[in-house]
Amino acid sequence: MDNRTTRSETAAATETAPNLKKPGFPLKWVIAGIVAFLVIGGTAAFALFANKSPKQLYLLSEIKTLEKAGEELEDQNGELADFQEKMTEQPSSTKAEITGGFGTDAYLPPELEMMQELLAGLSITTETEQDPKANKSFTKAGVELEGEELLNLELHQSPVQLAAAVPALYDKPFYLNTDEYGQFMRKTDPSYSGPEKLNLEPLSMKDFELSEKEETHLKETYGDFLYKELKDEYFTKKDNVSYEHNGEDLNVTQVTMKLSEKETKALLDNLFERMIKDEKLHSIVSSRVTKLANYNVNQMDMIGAAETKEDFVEGLEDARKELKGAELPKGFTSVILINGDEQVIDRKMDLTVTGDGSEVPISIHTVDVAYDNGNKRDQELKVNASSEGEKVEFLLTNNSVKKDDENRKENLKAEIRTGTEQESLTFTMESDIKGKTAAKQTADRSFTLKSDGEMNPVSLTGKLVQEQNVDAEDQTSKQVFDLELNGGDEMGNINVSLKADLESKLKEKADLPELDVQDAVNVNEVTPEDMDMISKDITLNIQRLFLDLGLF
Numbered sequence: 001m002d003n004r005t006t007r008s009e010t011a012a013a014t015e016t017a018p019n020l021k022k023p024g025f026p027l028k029w030v031i032a033g034i035v036a037f038l039v040i041g042g043t044a045a046f047a048l049f050a051n052k053s054p055k056q057l058y059l060l061s062e063i064k065t066l067e068k069a070g071e072e073l074e075d076q077n078g079e080l081a082d083f084q085e086k087m088t089e090q091p092s093s094t095k096a097e098i099t100g101g102f103g104t105d106a107y108l109p110p111e112l113e114m115m116q117e118l119l120a121g122l123s124i125t126t127e128t129e130q131d132p133k134a135n136k137s138f139t140k141a142g143v144e145l146e147g148e149e150l151l152n153l154e155l156h157q158s159p160v161q162l163a164a165a166v167p168a169l170y171d172k173p174f175y176l177n178t179d180e181y182g183q184f185m186r187k188t189d190p191s192y193s194g195p196e197k198l199n200l201e202p203l204s205m206k207d208f209e210l211s212e213k214e215e216t217h218l219k220e221t222y223g224d225f226l227y228k229e230l231k232d233e234y235f236t237k238k239d240n241v242s243y244e245h246n247g248e249d250l251n252v253t254q255v256t257m258k259l260s261e262k263e264t265k266a267l268l269d270n271l272f273e274r275m276i277k278d279e280k281l282h283s284i285v286s287s288r289v290t291k292l293a294n295y296n297v298n299q300m301d302m303i304g305a306a307e308t309k310e311d312f313v314e315g316l317e318d319a320r321k322e323l324k325g326a327e328l329p330k331g332f333t334s335v336i337l338i339n340g341d342e343q344v345i346d347r348k349m350d351l352t353v354t355g356d357g358s359e360v361p362i363s364i365h366t367v368d369v370a371y372d373n374g375n376k377r378d379q380e381l382k383v384n385a386s387s388e389g390e391k392v393e394f395l396l397t398n399n400s401v402k403k404d405d406e407n408r409k410e411n412l413k414a415e416i417r418t419g420t421e422q423e424s425l426t427f428t429m430e431s432d433i434k435g436k437t438a439a440k441q442t443a444d445r446s447f448t449l450k451s452d453g454e455m456n457p458v459s460l461t462g463k464l465v466q467e468q469n470v471d472a473e474d475q476t477s478k479q480v481f482d483l484e485l486n487g488g489d490e491m492g493n494i495n496v497s498l499k500a501d502l503e504s505k506l507k508e509k510a511d512l513p514e515l516d517v518q519d520a521v522n523v524n525e526v527t528p529e530d531m532d533m534i535s536k537d538i539t540l541n542i543q544r545l546f547l548d549l550g551l552f
Contacts, residue, residue: 054235058255058336059227065344065368079439083470083477083506088204091131091510098124100498121146131510135159135201138512151545156515157200163515169541170534173520184524208288217280225274229267234259243337243346246378248371252337252345261328264351272320282309327354345369360387375402393417407434425451425458439470459488475506 052060086092101120123144130137135158142152151168156175165173176184182196210218238254259267275281286308293308330352337346345368352361367380376399383394393416400410410431417424428448435441443466451458467480479502487494526534 053232054237054255055230055232055257057237057253057338057342058235058257059230061255061336061338061342061344064342068343075437077438079437079472080468080470080477083439083472083475085205086475086506087504088132088206091129091507092504093507093510094126094128094130094502094504096126096128096500096502098498098500100496102494102496104495105493118145129510129512131512136510136512138510150548156513159200161515161517162198162200163520165520168545169538171537173515174523175515175517175520176523180524187524203292207291210284214280214284218284221274221278221281225271229270230257231263234263241337245369246371246376250339250345250369250371252339255336255338257334258331259333260331264328264332265323265326268323269320272316272323276313276316276320282312285309285312322355325355328352329354329359343368358387360385376400377402390419391417406436407432409433423452425449435468438468440468442467457490459490461486461488477504478502 099122102116124141125144126139126141128137128139137155137157139155140152141155143150151166154163154165154173156163156173160178161175162178163173163175176198178198178200179196181198182192182194185192185194234257236256236258238256241252241254243250243252283305286305289312290305290308328351330350332349332351334347334349336344336348339345347364347366349364350361352359354360361384363382363384365380365382367378369379370377379398379400381394381396383392385392395413395415397413398410400408402408410429410433412429412431413426414428415424415426426449429445430447431443431445433441433443443464445464445466447462447464449458449460462483462485464484465480465482467478469478470476479500481498481500483496483498485496485498521530521534
């Protein structure tokens with residue numbers, strides 16, 4: 001199976017994983033989510049049709065639109081994603097330097113003024129060596145003031161030990177054997193009932209990737225289901241429809257899928273029934289949810305795959321029962337507009353759910369239109385829902401203008417409005433992007449975040465410069481993040497700066513020093529008397545450090 005394809009599909013799959021606990025999630029969202037999944041995401045199992053009926057054109061256009069989106073994502077981010085994936089599989093080293101500071105028009109007490117001066121000359125550096133397959137890493141971090149080292153920290157991690165050393169505070173490292181974790185925790189909390197061994201192995205996307213067999217099962221099972229359940233009579237088509245966008249007239253094909261209340265409920269009921277009986281689906285979901293849920297949690301909270309399966313099936317059964325008592329007075333309608341390349345450029349889905357004495361109309365609208373000979377592109381996602389006078393509106397737009405193959409300008413806007421008085425939170429960002437792909441790219445961004453809420457008004461502006469250079473031949477990656485953040489009057493006109501320089505390199509072998517346990521302190525063997533002596537030494541060293549900094 002293609003790793004890049006799997007990467008995109010896995011991300012989508014993990015986003016839709018069900019919760020273990022059943023919080024009584026409103027049925028309207030369950031129904032809307034499932035219908036959207038069926039209409040947009042469940043069409044990937046169909047072959048090409050020679051003579052397209054309205055139904056076939058609808059499904060095929062959705063497939064082609066998804067495929068193109070995946071190709072664009074891969075073209076933009078594939079090389080960078082490949083390098084990041086290798087970082088989780090191969091030995092590597094990473095160096096980082098972080099600097100920053102803050103200022104404000106508001107009055108600062110003398111101690112904060114001193115802190116402000118310190119931060120202006122402060123930098124944090126880290127050097128990390130890691131071997132993911134061996135689950136070993138070594139990190140050395142330092143804090144410098146005006147180029148002089150104040151203190152440093154060393155961290156050792158392996159499947160058998162976790163160790164930390166801060167020579168400026170104590171002259172010996174501290175370590176814990178991972179298989180003594182439970183014993184150590186019971187010393188601090190006699191009622192502890194969590195894992196006996198500390199699991200330091202990180203979760204990765206590969207833990208959630210679908211196997212080829214699993215992917216085939218989902219496509220065949222639910223792709224075939226969708227094609228059979230969606231009857232030809234649900235679809236109508238209009239050719240040569242005029243569509244105007246930003247002054248340009250496009251000739252598109254309009255395909256409408258409309259289901260009555262009875263047809264919509266029958267479709268969903270049949271889907272629930274199939275999912276409830278689909279033991280392979282239960283295993284696919286439970287194996288991943290169990291792995292995520294049990295990652296370093298207390299023993300009393302740990303669950304097994306059987307329990308996860310049971311919860312998943314019960315959730316489906318509950319939703320199916322609620323569906324029978326709900327009303328969908330307007331059924332379900334989806335209208336898509338298709339261009340000459342069989343790409344969906346405009347999509348609108350409408351559903352109204354009535355239950356518990358309230359009527360909730362839900363509308364989802366997407367737009368993706370390229371114009372001006374492909375040099376400009378407008379994208380939009382709009383979601384509206386309302387209930388008993390309260391509205392929720394979400395709008396996400398991105399307008400891009402391509403200057404040439406290497407340079408483009410983007411304007412992003414995200415806005416959410418809620419409540420009866422429609423309080424809003426709005427984020428806008430303008431970006432000048434140089435570079436064809438994310439692997440070799442510089443982005444100069446300016447952004448704002450504003451809220452018009454009466455309770456907690458927010459006004460932030462900022463700038464962010466991102467530089468990325470992945471060299472596949474040298475197996476290196478260099479990144480720069482330079483952030484400036486400015487608060488409005490409500491925040492005392494505070495300004496914050498933060499800059500991070502990172503450089504990573506893939507290696508044949510990581511440089512991992514061994515910890516000398518003969519000259520280290522096992523925290524599991526520290527007596528109360530030892531702890532008193534250690535605490536006194538650390539306190540004295542902290543006082544010396546503060547004196548050196550002039551903080552006392």
